[in-house]
Amino acid sequence: MADILILGYGPAGVSAALYGLRAGLDVLLVGKDAGALARAHMIENYYGLVKPLSGPELAETGKNQALALGAKIADDEVTDLFFDGSEFVAKGLSGEYRGKACIMATGSARKKQSLPGMAELEGHGVSYCAVCDAFFYRQKKVAVLGSGEYALHEVSELLPIVSSVTLLTNGNPTSATFPDTVTVEKRQITELLGEGAFSGVRYEDGTEETFDGLFVALGSASASDLARKAGAAFEGANPVLGPDFQTTVPGLFAAGDCTGGTLQVSVAVGEGAVAGLAAIKYLREKRNASA
Ligand SMILES: Cc1cc2nc3c(=O)[nH]c(=O)nc-3n(C[C@H](O)[C@H](O)[C@H](O)COP(=O)(O)OP(=O)(O)OC[C@H]3O[C@@H](n4cnc5c(N)ncnc54)[C@H](O)[C@@H]3O)c2cc1C
Structure with missing residues (x-):
């Protein structure tokens, strides 16, 4: 040491x-x-x-x-x-x-990207720490925003606790190997949804998907x-x-x-x-x- x-x-x-x-x-x-x-x-x-x-x-x-x-x-x-x-x-x-x-x-x-709505929803369903906040999402549907090793680390913290994890790559290629139980969503995100609390995302084609929480794990x-x-x-x-x-x-x-x-x-x-x-x-x- x-x-x-x-x-x-x-x-x-x-x-x-x-x-x-x-x-x-x-x-x-x-x-x-x-x-x-x-x-x-x-x-x-x-x-x-x-x-x-x-x-x-x-x-x-x-x-x-x-x-x-x-x-x-x-x-x-x-x-x-x-x-x-x-x-x-x-x-x-x-x-x-x-x-x-x-x-x-x-x-x-x-260099970390921000998405419309992200700053306002921080601490209200948008988290930057799986080990700190995963417990609040027991048996809930969550998303992880990222595509690399750091995102994989956050996914691994969440999987035993939540009901499902979707990886939102926001159009970026993945640079880590994610478990098969994770849904990988490659569409770009135009907006985070929710008034006062995060409720989901809107994709580039205008469709929306609901999530209970979002964990941001961009870059390292x-x-x-x-x-x-x-x-x-x-x-x-x-x-x-x-x-x-x-x-x-x-x-x-x-x-x-x-x-x-x-x-x-x-x-x-x-x-x-x-x-x-x-x-x-x-x-x-x-x-x-x-x-
Ligand atoms: C294009 C450009 C031009 C610049 N020109 C000038 C200039 O002319 N004059 C000037 O004074 N300054 C300039 N700067 C700014 C200067 O480079 C920085 O202020 C300085 O390097 C900051 O030092 P730092 O040690 O805080 O961070 P950095 O130099 O960025 O070092 C960060 C270190 O942390 C490591 N790291 C980060 N995340 C992790 C992780 N998760 N795990 C392990 N390691 C990690 C990185 O690998 C790196 O070793 C410029 C910067 C850029 C980008």
């Missing part, structure tokens, strides 16, 4: 890792790719860059810097996060990762998705964060683009530093309290 488990190895995750490693702690970074930097052609507005660097080059330099200081790095997509009473457990597609403190640095979820799990699963309190769509970027779950922090605000490398690195230092302080206080 690591002292600090960091989800994401972009600028925020690596920055947090550097502080943890220099404090002599075991740090494990779990990420699925180079994040936003993979799409950034050139970065030239970051401190100290005499010549611009490509996003992928900067990402690789950061990862190598963490490795050189002794970080462990795992390539995996995390679909679940919880505190088991003594440590944080992140479940990935290929393994399970544990840490005494956890920093979510999973980047921006800005975001920091908000993971924070919900870990039981953090929310204000609107975002987890409540203290000035040290700690969520309401002690020892669980967030940093970088995933906290919203200014989506820049400098800000991500700064938040990573603050969260990294706060995680060190949290672990020291925990150790002193149990000594």
Whole structure:
């Protein structure tokens, strides 16, 4: 088990890792790719860059810097996060990762699509966390919006509890293998239906289908998705964060683009530093309290 488990190895995750490693702690970074930097052609507005660097080059330099200081790095997509009473457990597609403190640095979820009616119905039949809310849909007909591994994870949480699950791919190809008991609906969705509470969807051809609940699992799990699963309190769509970027779950922090605000490398690195230092302080206080 690591002292600090960091989800994401972009600028925020690596920055947090550097502080943890220099404090002599075991740090494990779990990420699925180079994040936003993979799409950034050139970065030239970051401190100290005499010549611009490509996003992928900067990402690789950061990862190598963490490795050189002794970080462990795992390539995996995390679909679940919880505190088991003594440590944080992140479940990935290929393994399970544990840490005494956890920093979510999973980047921006800005690419996630929204459908007409979705924002208004959040918390009223539209959920972002199967493990949190499946119980409310015992023996009910639910839908999962998504098409990949994260959607499969949410489907697997729901199947033992609900009466039926329909996967709404919204016209996207599936990139995971779903159980035969799941109905796969490939038509595009034009609108979520329901006044005050979600009641179904309207498809591109104008037909409507009723559902008792909708679970949104687009793309991969975001920091908000993971924070919900870990039981953090929310204000609107975002987890409540203290000035040290700690969520309401002690020892669980967030940093970088995933906290919203200014989506820049400098800000991500700064938040990573603050969260990294706060995680060190949290672990020291925990150790002193149990000594
Ligand atoms: C096209 C483009 C151009 C940009 N240009 C600039 C620029 O010129 N200057 C500038 O300062 N900023 C620029 N940015 C913004 C900058 O790239 C981001 O602000 C910065 O990368 C944020 O760092 P981060 O660590 O918070 O997130 P990211 O760099 O996005 O890293 C997120 C990490 O989390 C991982 N992750 C996400 N979900 C999961 C999951 N479920 N399981 C496991 N791992 C997961 C990803 O694989 C990745 O490792 C640009 C961004 C884009 C898209």
